[in-house]
Amino acid sequence: MRTGEVAERAGLNIQTLRYYERRGLLAKPARSNGGHRLYPDETVALLQVIKAAQRLGFSLDEVAGLLEAGRRHPAPGLRQRAVDKIAEIDRKIADLASVRATLAEVVEARCDSLTDCTCPDCPLPVVTGAAQEAGEA
Amino acid sequence: MRTGEVAERAGLNIQTLRYYERRGLLAKPARSNGGHRLYPDETVALLQVIKAAQRLGFSLDEVAGLLEAGRRHPAPGLRQRAVDKIAEIDRKIADLASVRATLAEVVEARCDSLTDCTCPDCPLPVVTGAAQEAGEA
DNA sequence: CGTAAGCCTGTACCCGGGTACCGGATGCAA
DNA sequence: TTGCATCCGGTACCCGGGTACAGGCTTACG
Numbered sequence: 001m002r003t004g005e006v007a008e009r010a011g012l013n014i015q016t017l018r019y020y021e022r023r024g025l026l027a028k029p030a031r032s033n034g035g036h037r038l039y040p041d042e043t044v045a046l047l048q049v050i051k052a053a054q055r056l057g058f059s060l061d062e063v064a065g066l067l068e069a070g071r072r073h074p075a076p077g078l079r080q081r082a083v084d085k086i087a088e089i090d091r092k093i094a095d096l097a098s099v100r101a102t103l104a105e106v107v108e109a110r111c112d113s114l115t116d117c118t119c120p121d122c123p124l125p126v127v128t129g130a131a132q133e134a135g136e137a
Numbered sequence: 138m139r140t141g142e143v144a145e146r147a148g149l150n151i152q153t154l155r156y157y158e159r160r161g162l163l164a165k166p167a168r169s170n171g172g173h174r175l176y177p178d179e180t181v182a183l184l185q186v187i188k189a190a191q192r193l194g195f196s197l198d199e200v201a202g203l204l205e206a207g208r209r210h211p212a213p214g215l216r217q218r219a220v221d222k223i224a225e226i227d228r229k230i231a232d233l234a235s236v237r238a239t240l241a242e243v244v245e246a247r248c249d250s251l252t253d254c255t256c257p258d259c260p261l262p263v264v265t266g267a268a269q270e271a272g273e274a
Numbered sequence: 275c276g277t278a279a280g281c282c283t284g285t286a287c288c289c290g291g292g293t294a295c296c297g298g299a300t301g302c303a304a
Numbered sequence: 305t306t307g308c309a310t311c312c313g314g315t316a317c318c319c320g321g322g323t324a325c326a327g328g329c330t331t332a333c334g
Contacts, residue, residue, distance in 0.1 A: 034330040082240045100226045103219045171300045
């Protein structure tokens, strides 16, 4: 398969394929006599794996490491990395939840300004009416 | 207060203050005769508001809009933006939760490779053993 | 065999959110 | 008044994850 076809099937830009190759996520593929890349069919599946791992919250560097580690099994560290990533996700969820709670209070309390809210028991962070002069462009 | 003091109290880099000024988050402050910025005390509080809003998931552009909108109250749209942001956060939390579930399954099932897992009932996305050849740098 | 579509490399650019460095000017205290 | 810390504007760079473009070569189809 040629770049265009792989890119289309995987739903990626051609440039992105070459980018992944540079980043070490994709092996250097075979070439035609003329120098065009020729990918094996499995590449599409591999790209799906990469995208899935990205969705799982891994950075490209992390994905590269995971693929590298996973190439010879038993993959040393795949499980551990998943466990670590779960902890990271739990932290993110907790952060978002507290943010959500604050926003819900903002809505609930009918705050009318970020900097100079007049609502009673304003939930907005510790401003207590001092910042309203400082932002006037 | 001079830049350095404001920066230190707010826990920001001086460059960041000037960056915020360029971005319209901070009003252009008064200047000394020699041209040095002189900030009112409230600026520190305003910066805390900005940081808080960032933590609430707003981008700098959004924060600028919020401050702009909030400067004359009743702030048209603050509540609405908060409601929208809550929906966005709920979507993010749902995504993270599903990601977490997948990772938990990976751990549970003792997957041993991203691309070539030999565990039974592998939860990894649809790869079914086809991608293992495609990534070998 | 001609021609258009597709691919090649290299380089530069995009976004958001900053951060660093430069040479020169100021501020403040001794 | 001198000397050092601080600040000035401007510009360039960082990260991650791509995307775009130019100029030239290859491949496939009729």
